Amino acid sequence: MTAGEVKKREEMEPEELLRIAHLSVAFEQYQGGMEKRDLQVIRDLSVNIRRGEITAVVGASGSGKSLLAHAVLGILPYNASQGGSIYYRGQELNRERAARLRGREIVLVPQSIGFLDPLMKIGPQIRKGKKDKASRERVDQILKSYSLKPEVGELYPFELSGGMNRRVLVSTALMEAPGLVIADEPTPGLEMKLARRVMEHFRELAEQGAGVLLITHDLELAIETADWIVVFYAGTTLEEARAQDFREEELLRHPYSRALWRAMPQNGFTAIPGTQPYAAHMPQGCPFGPRCDQCTEECLQPVPWREIRGGRVRCVHAKE
Secondary structure (H helix, E strand, C coil): CCHHHHHHHHHHCCCEEEEEEEEEEEEEEEECCCEEEEEEEEEEEEEEEECCCEEEEECCCCCCHHHHHHHHHCCCCCCEEEEEEEEECCEECCHHHHHHHECCCEEEECCCHHHCCCCCCHHHHHHCCCCCHHHHHHHHHHHHHCCCCHHHHHCCHHHCCHHHHHHHHHHHHHCCCCCEEEEECCCCCCCHHHHHHHHHHHHHHHHCCCEEEEEECCHHHHHHHCCEEEEEECCEEEEEEEHHHHHCHHHCCCHHHHHHHHHCHHHCCCCCCCCCCCHHHCCCCCCCHHHCCCCCHHHHCCCCCEEECCEEECCCCCCC
8 A cells, every 4th residue: 555545545544533442440349358359341342433423332241331331431430440541532542631621522421311410401501600691692593403492401301301301412522623522321221212312412423513422222223223243241352343244144254253243133033142241250352251152161261352354353263
């Protein structure tokens, strides 16, 4: 590839906003009285977020997905230790920098409408306390963009439906024109039509230039909405693939990704035996090994994260 072709390719590829490489998160705990131990919850997580795209991190409950959001935002609890690296716009995102950007350039859309203050009207919550004319006009524009009347700004959360409050949560991300939006399980308990509408809001944010990190257990919605899907299992990234790869089982690279595909209702609703291992009792090598029918001695060793067929995978048996 010539220098000109390399430059043209770089110009065509979306700007990388967030790069997470080999992230680990452990918690210091006491057991049996005064004996301390480090419980490794996230062992090896790697993911990239690009401007104008949605990257969905999918996995079962307890896999550590929400901790990813807390690590990026710099809000892990006091007894947590963090390893690996996180870079935002090419610079290290340490706790101090995350605090400066949090709520402004990097925003969180939480999973529960309980995060809305029940004693504060919607408008002030979206404005984040600002009272100037420009901020008020901006709120009216944001509400209109989500099919909410300006009068909604003068109402309290309890006066709105669950779907309207969901739209309010998403709209709070627009006040500061963020570069990165982190959506942590934004559709729990919603019927499919409303859940799809919520996901459309995140697509709109991406089209406006933001990068979106979507943390979800709903693979079907992720396939419909996201550009990339990262499969997370027992604290480890197993596969990163284009969302379109999840439309055909043979395009997937890891046995667990294929198991997720087969578990979808339209693909047979087939479950695999076994459960995700607890963080304190992790198997050697691939964490999915005890449930995998392809597991060999080679799988009991550390498995590298490698590029295959336009995606990345952590599996010694993945085919080129």
